[in-house]
Amino acid sequence: MPQPTWLTENARNVWRPYTQMKTAAPALPAVRTEGAHIHLADGRVLLDGVASWWTAAHGYNHPHILAAMRAQLDTMPHVMFGGFAHEQAYRLAGRLARLLPGDLDHAFFAESGSVSVEIAMKMAVQYWLNRGERGRTRFLSFRGGYHGDTLTTMSVCDPDEGMHAHFSGVVPPQHVVDLPRDDAGEASLDAYLAQHSGEIAAILVEPLVQGAGGMIFHPPETLRRLRRLADKHGALLIFDEIFTGFGRTGSLFAMQQADVLPDIVTLSKALTGGAAPLSAAVARTHVFDAFWSDDPQHALMHGPTYMAHALGCAAANASLDLIEAGAWREDVPRISAGLEAGLAPCRALGGVADVRVMGAIGVVELKQAPDINALIARFVGEGVWIKPFGRVVYLTPALIAGDDDIARLTGAIVRVLNEAAP
């Protein structure tokens, strides 16, 4: 099929994500999205199994989100947040405070997930400085974790995923340890923290699912263990709900399954239903209060140019309307059952190490890393967009995906992995 000229003429001018530009095949030219589908320039239509990196929770081009964005576009696409307030951001902050459990009431907006994690980390360090404790400048995070690609967020990712060795001397050293999954794990982390607690500003974790680090699940009890240990050793606890937030795991926020409150939570991805970039680091009142002072030095010294982007906030408010309407509460268990049934045959395939499902997340973990590009090409041949990484082939479809969509996605995985089975 001929490629569009906008792609061929400009391909070398665009630096693509995670891509060896010399050897990679051209990216697929997308020209339109709708519902759970991505239309390509040559007329092919792909059923999206990953909701554009887990953002498009209500499907693409949702009319309610588009209408809200169009109305905002006509009046004020954006205005700088330093010095100005606008209705969309203020309403959004109030709604997030009401939707999040406990006193997670104070939102600091940014434009990407990584930046919101950076802000949460900076908040944690300055929280201690404002309280007069100077030594707490490091973080404790977990193997298998992923929190972003900027230098500081890389430092709290899994050491391999975060390429700590590749960037050694540049990525700040942190404490990256195993998640405490049982009493022995809790006791050993307790002992570790006893040695290092004076230097730890916060413990940072993705609650229930470590996403980009391998789609690894842990039980709610692990979060209760972390809360206990954070309290015992005086560290703050940060939950990164950038992937898990807004229904993906079956509850509105993953933390609600453990009935545990972090001190700070980060949100992004499905926050706008995938229609615009936006993120937030939301703090509890005792964190906010540590910055509330007559001393200007105690202010949170951060302010991204596009923070609280008005168009993004309008999309997020519309997305929250859909969340509050609540169809996802039936859709997620329905999708979960479809993923469970559809992926079950993979358990019998050679080369499959594990099949697991939580909420609207379905995972087939392989024993060995496959040829990812070959797998993706086969999936595209099947008319589906599924993007494995590492040893993991997974589905995180839009929460509006129908039963037939889930059957098509899981059927493609079973067929393609069956062909590739050793």
Ligand SMILES: Cc1ncc(COP(=O)(O)O)c(C=O)c1O
């Ligand atoms: C849990 C988690 N934190 C942070 C990030 C980084 O977000 P962004 O890619 O928007 O910077 C991601 C992205 O996948 C994520 O899954």
